[in-house]
Amino acid sequence: MPELPEVETIARGLASRITGDVIESVWLGSKPEPLKSTAPEIVATLESTRIAGVRRVGKHIVFDLENEGRASSPVPRKSRKKPKTPPSSPSTAAQWIVHLGMTGRMLICKPEQAIEKHTHAVAKLASGRELRFVDPRRFGRLSVAHGFEAQGSEPLEVEPDLFVKLFRGRKTPIKSALLNQKLLRGVGNIYADESLFRAGIRPRRRAASLTRQELSRLYAAIQEVLKEAITLGGSSISNYVDADGEEGFFQLQHRVYGREGEPCLACKTPVKRVVIAGRSSHFCPKCQK
Numbered sequence: 001m002p003e004l005p006e007v008e009t010i011a012r013g014l015a016s017r018i019t020g021d022v023i024e025s026v027w028l029g030s031k032p033e034p035l036k037s038t039a040p041e042i043v044a045t046l047e048s049t050r051i052a053g054v055r056r057v058g059k060h061i062v063f064d065l066e067n068e069g070r071a072s073s074p075v076p077r078k079s080r081k082k083p084k085t086p087p088s089s090p091s092t093a094a095q096w097i098v099h100l101g102m103t104g105r106m107l108i109c110k111p112e113q114a115i116e117k118h119t120h121a122v123a124k125l126a127s128g129r130e131l132r133f134v135d136p137r138r139f140g141r142l143s144v145a146h147g148f149e150a151q152g153s154e155p156l157e158v159e160p161d162l163f164v165k166l167f168r169g170r171k172t173p174i175k176s177a178l179l180n181q182k183l184l185r186g187v188g189n190i191y192a193d194e195s196l197f198r199a200g201i202r203p204r205r206r207a208a209s210l211t212r213q214e215l216s217r218l219y220a221a222i223q224e225v226l227k228e229a230i231t232l233g234g235s236s237i238s239n240y241v242d243a244d245g246e247e248g249f250f251q252l253q254h255r256v257y258g259r260e261g262e263p264c265l266a267c268k269t270p271v272k273r274v275v276i277a278g279r280s281s282h283f284c285p286k287c288q289k
């Protein structure tokens with residue numbers, strides 16, 4: 001499942017390629033699962049809008065759309081020039097929100113490229129290209145909104161003091177708290193395990209039991225892990241591709257995640273796996289307290 005760094009990579013890739021382009025028409029498939037808003041709503045919201053920008057919010061890809069009529073400098077058809085990034089302005093009319101789920105991909109294609117099986121949406125762009133949403137397992141979701149706001153704090157933007165406050169008084173294991181999207185948005189299973197390892201904290205510890213010092217180590221570890229993974233282009237356990245349609249992800253070397261029974265990279269103690277709130281958690285029983 002794509003996590004924050006992968007979604008960030010994909011959103012940046014899309015932003016650099018399609019910002020300024022205009023959605024001329026939209027085709028949606030007949031499978032109901034991927035549609036979180038109704039099909040007519042999605043079509044009406046997307047058609048004839050300019051893509052003012054693409055950004056990541058938590059694990060969502062958000063396309064900021066503005067009404068074509070309102071924009072001042074239209075991008076000429078078939079233009080290959082990179083459009084200027086417009087300032088995020090109140091003229092943004094709506095958002096198209098894509099969650100990739102387990103196997104979702106956003107592809108920028110030439111119209112003559114064969115439509116892949118499991119394609120659920122195709123947006124025809126004024127530049128002549130098509131933006132396609134492909135998702136074999138159909139856990140991905142498409143929706144539209146006006147004034148989209150995600151809940152939770154952005155892990156790469158949250159202030160250290162607020163980060164400490166998020167976990168105060170919480171009796172749940174710190175691992176579960178890290179995965180709670182109402183607290184931090186976008187931290188998934190892999191990066192939660194990796195951050196806890198780097199911070200030297202066992203996943204089962206109650207969030208409330210962490211000292212201020214441990215929380216600041218955890219804060220630093222999360223920042224470090226996510227930034228490293230973004231730099232590498234996002235790591236991935238399933239095979240999905242970036243906005244170019246290229247399978248180009250490098251894998252961040254996982255220190256504990258998925259390494260049950262293998263020696264800890266720091267102390268050689270076998271890595272342990274436990275299940276916390278239904279999710280596999282990996283840790284070193286010696287390095288993590």
Ligand SMILES: [Zn+2]
Nearest residue numbers: 264267284287
């Ligand atoms: Zn160890």
